[in-house]
Amino acid sequence: MFTSLTTRTAAALLLTAGGAFAMSDAAVSADKNGDGMLTIDEIQAAFPDVSTDTFTTIDANADGLLDEAEISAAEEAGILPTGS
Numbered sequence: 001m002f003t004s005l006t007t008r009t010a011a012a013l014l015l016t017a018g019g020a021f022a023m024s025d026a027a028v029s030a031d032k033n034g035d036g037m038l039t040i041d042e043i044q045a046a047f048p049d050v051s052t053d054t055f056t057t058i059d060a061n062a063d064g065l066l067d068e069a070e071i072s073a074a075e076e077a078g079i080l081p082t083g084s
């Protein structure tokens with residue numbers, strides 16, 4: 001019982017932290033509510049230079065939120081500053 005709980009917890013942690021995408025520390029700390037997504041407000045609080053046009057460009061699926069894949073793609077493209 002304890003073992004299966006531990007396994008599930010480890011799997012959940014892996015899902016949260018792992019994956020093919022890696023956001024920069026700057027993007028992670030921009031995520032004020034910790035939901036793993038960045039809103040325009042969270043982006044502009046951390047990166048005041050990012051315009052709404054830029055946000056729209058980064059938001060590939062146009063849901064109004066930047067997910068990990070969108071953020072790391074933008075960072076790789078140099079659209080989004082990585083902070084340091």
Ligand SMILES: [Ca+2]
Nearest residue numbers: 031033035037
């Ligand atoms: Ca957020």
Ligand SMILES: [Ca+2]
Nearest residue numbers: 061063065066
């Ligand atoms: Ca999106």
